[in-house]
Amino acid sequence: MIYNILIGGAAGLGMETMAFILEKILKRKGFEIFVTQDYMSRVRGGHNFFQIRFADEAIDSHGDELDGIIALDKETIQTHLNRLKADGFIIADEEIDFRDARLYSLTLKSTAKTIGNSKVFGNVALGAVLKLFNLDFTGIEDVINEKFQGEAAPQNIKAFNEGYKLVPEKYAIQAKRKDDQILINGSEAIALGALAAGLKFYSGYPMTPATGIMNYLAAKMNEAEIIVEQAEDEIAAINMAIGASYAGVRAMTGTSGGGFALMVEAIGLSAMQEVPLVIVEMQRPGPATGFPTRTEQGDLKFVIFSSPAEIPKMVIALRDPEDAFYQTHRAFNLADKYQIPVILMGDQFLADNTRTVSPFDFSKIKNNRHLSQQIYSETKEYRRYEITDSGVSPRIIPGKMPGTRVLTESHEHDEYGHITESGTIRNKMHDKRLRKMIYLKAELQEPIFVGEENADTLFLTWGSLSNPVKEAVKLLNSRGKDRYGALLFGDIWPLPDKLLTEKGKGVKRLINVEQNATGLFASLIRDCTGIQCDSSILKYDGRPLSSQEIVSRMKGGE
Amino acid sequence: MSQSVFPNLETAWCPGCGNHNILSALKEALIVLDKKPYEVLVVSGIGQAGKLPQYITTNGFCGLHGRALPPAVAAKIANKNLTVIVNSGDGDSYGEGGNHLIHTIRRNVDITHFVHDNQIYGLTKGQASPTSDIGHVTDVQPNGSNNMPLNPMLLAIVLGCGFVARAFSGNQEHLKAVMVEGIRHKGYALIDILQPCVSFNKVNTYQWYNDRVYKLGDDYEPENKLKAIEKAMEWGEKIPIGILYREEKPDFHAKIDFLMNGSPLVDKVIDMEKIKEFMKDFR
Structure with missing residues (x-):
């Protein structure tokens, strides 16, 4: 079973709380959850929605088809009705004037008023949803009590009860x-990964969709004894x-494309000074202000080639919340090991994508600062930039x-950090810094392969599209005609090319799937390996690409 | 005495440059304060003043142009035991890095900022700086600088900076004494150091400064903000040097318990069990 419910309305109507409660209840009942958020760059009004997909098996993508719509305004019904299944349902307040056989026109607001708190109407609606799915009340009180304080808690529980009575089981x-x-x-997950890595200092300037990282870290500032500075x-x-x-603490900063553009000079500084640094770049459609609250993968080459001149640097694209936790942690170890900037790339889709995952396994991760164990003094001279075989x-x-x-x-500079004009020393130091990339390349993680061995069609994708592509491969293979496979890249710079070269041989079609207009990843692959993709599935309207859309684009013969 | 603790290193500054005296005064101030080189971090941006960390045996962070303050502030937050001193020029501090100056004052981290203010861009060979007087003719300002000069002292006082002082590189004893007070001040301290550029500033020469600067008298009370504002506006025929304004207030660390108390952030051991508990937020 798999169901897909949309909660929609104008900003400021309380959808975020409704989505939070519904997600938690379904999760506590043991369902797998996959939530995406679509919101406008405004505090009030407009049209925002959450899509909550839940199932009794693992889910890797959001869905386009809807089983239910909870509409807080008429626009929500009008906008999404064409995606509602023939046997789906709509829940809306009786004041919303709309005709559709699937609509339950309910006394949400008047029930809330009777309870004595007009704000609880959302939970009246959620009570009705639970009844439609024939889910019992266990665990609901806990979720409500965790979210609401004082008299609001019993009022919200009452709202659930009353909503439950309004509809039949479906x-x-x-x-x-x-x-x-x-x-x-x-x-x-990125924030938690950083904390698990021993992060002690985060500095950032608010910018959607990177602000969520700073919000979580700031909430933990006093408890974790870390500094979060705006x-x-x-x-x-x-x-x-x-x-x-x-000065010796693990530090991170985060931003989106526009803010990252301002950071570029200092990325070179980190590489030149050989000061370890982790930077998170959460992409949104650009350039300039672009689509502030939407998703894209348009910064790939900009990030990979950020900084003047040639520098050692690593770029890791995050696939999903679970991957984000472990890769963020890994980024700190790599930054310390090679004394380089490591950039984590995500996007709005990843930032706001809430899903169920196994609890993070702290026993699997180890923090290694890679600090010198040598004792230096007047007699045992310390040279910050001592030339070594590894470059570190x-x-x-x-x-x-x-x-x-x-x-x-x-x-x-020379080995002591003294400014130099010597061409010989310049060569030695530049070689030393770049040499680190040779060792880094040897420990890259190859992409994840999914699908049928000896696939006819191989998809190439990166970062947050990994799971939708994985689910699309499953759907396509279940049709049983052609064989499909995919390489899901996490490490993207330096580009790991072993598996790509191996799997790329003998396939009939190589298709890059990307959330940008020009196929940046395909172009990177061509630059690095000479391998050319045969066609592309691209999307750049700011909305995340779903597995269903990938499948339908394949029907279109892309 | 400074020779033994802080040996003289070869510099790339012009003979007669005010930077030589500033460097000597800094070494002497650190000796007065009984600081060992390894306990001190000197941070700079880019410019002639920005080379200073190269010429003193303390720890040194030579960063980007205009960006000396952010890393200095963060290094102090990471390790409160470091004595953190920023040495940078007027272009670096007031031009390229102007925004950081404003917000560093607001942040009030316990660092000291020495601005080597020669009213000219030296490293790039003689363009106007934010503190160049109106009418100052350069290759890039052939009709003379048209922009009103920045008054860093007035700006700092009005923004609520807790230690605002001016000194003159030509009076090394006085400069040293002001530096000592600035480093002792708990919180961000700004010291604007008037300094002739013998190669590119033919207007604001030693003679020009010597004719104008005068020390604030013993009867001057730097705790009086309105008086300080008045003094900070004095420029031209007479230029006051000394501590213009001083106010004790809680610094950045004093407002955060875990920074204020116990070991420096860099030495704190992370309780991984506590971090693991955070997963309960996501039950």
């Missing part, structure tokens, strides 16, 4: 598993993070060892 469903998962979105601009944010990292120089924390000096420079 479906009979049951979860297959116990509630043993967590329900988390991409932003929260900088005056993105330039300050990244330079602060570099300063904190130089011993790193110590400034202010800890008498007789040492940690001198870090943005000018070209």
Whole structure:
């Protein structure tokens, strides 16, 4: 079983709370959840919606077809009716004037008034939804009590009860598993991954869709004893993070494309000074202000080639909340190991995509700071930029060892960090920095392969599209005609090319699936490997690409 | 005495440049304060002043043009035991990095900021700076600078900066004394250091400053904000040097319990069990 419910209305009507409660209830009952958010760049009005897809088996994409619409205004019904299944349902207040056989026109608002709190009408609607799905009341009180305080709690519970009475049963469903998962979105998973890596300093300037990371970290500031500082601009944010990292704490900054553009000079600084740094770049459609609250993968080449000159750098695209947790953690270890900037790329789809995942396994992760264990002093000289075979120089924390000096420079410098004009030293230092990429390349993670071995058609995708593509491959293979496979890339720079070269051989068609207009990833693959994709599935209207859309685009012969 | 703790290193500054005295005064101030080189971090942006971390045996962070303050502030937050001093020029501090100056004052982290203010761009060979006087002729301003000069002292006082001072590189003893007070001040301290550029500023020379600067008298009370504003507006025939304004107020660390108390952030051990507990938020 798999169902897809939309909650929609104008901003400020309380959909976020409704979605939160419905997700939690379904999750606690043991269902798998996949939630996407569609919102406008405004605080009131407009049209926003949540899509909650739930099932008794793992879900990897949002769906386009709807089983139910909870409409807080008429526009919601009008906008989404064409996606509602013939046997679907609509729940709306009786004041909404609309004719449709599937509509339950209910006394949501007047019931809420009778309860004595007009704000609880949303939970009257949710009570009706539970009844339609024939779900009992266990666990609902817990969810309500966690969300509401004071007299609002019993009022909201009453609202559920009253809503339950308003409709008949429609479906009979049951979860297959116990509630043993967590329900988390991409932003929260990145933040938690950073905390698990021992993050102590986060500086950022608010920018959608990266703000969610800062919000979660800030909420944990006092408990975790970390500093979350809102900088005056993105330039300050990244330079602060570099300063904190130089001083010895794990530091991170995050932003979206426009803010990242302001950070670019300092990415070069991190590479030149060899100060470890983790940067999160959550893409949205651009350029300039673009579509602030929507999704795209248009920054790929900009991020990979960010910084003047040639620098060692790593870029990891995050696939989903679970991947985001582990990769964020890994990014800190790699940044420390190679003393380079590591950039994590996500997007609005990932940031706001809430899903059920297994609780993160802390026993699987280890923090390694890669600091020098040597004791330096006046007699045992410390050289910040000592030339080594690996290109990585011993790193110590400034202010800890008498007789040492940690001198870090943005000018070209010698082993001590002294400014130099020597061409010979320049070559040695530039080689040393770039040499780190050789070792980094050796420990890249190859893309995940899914689908049929000996596939005729191989999809290539990256980051947050990985799961929708994975689900599309499953759907296409279930039709049993052609064989489909996909490579889902996480590490994208340097580009891991072993599996690509191996799997790319002998396939009839290579298709890149990307959330941009020009096929940036296909172009990167061509640049790095000479491998050319045969066709593309591209989407750049700001809305996330679903597995169903990929399948239908294949029918269109892309 | 400074020779033993802070040896003289070769510099790339012009003979007669005000930076030499500023560097000497800084070394002497650190000796007065009994600071060992490894306990100090000198941060700079880019410019002639920005080379100072190269010429002193403390820890050094030479960053990007205009961006000295953000890393300095963060390094102090990460390790409160470091004495963090920013040395940068007027272009770096008031031009490219102007926004950071404003917000560093608001943030009030316990660092000291020495602005080597020569009213000219030295490294790029003589363009107007934010503090160049109106009418100052350069290659890029052939009709003279038209823009009103920034008054950093007035700006800082009005923004609520807790330590605002001016010194002159030509009076090293006085400069040293002001530096000592600035470093001792708990919170962000701004010291604008008037400094002749012997190569590119033929207007604001040693003679020009010597004719104008005067020390604030013993009867001057730097706690009086209105008086300080008045003093900060004095520029031209007479230029006051000394501590213009001083106010004790809680610094950044004092407002955050876990920064204020216990070991520096860099030494705090992370309780991974606590982090693991955060997963309960997502039940």
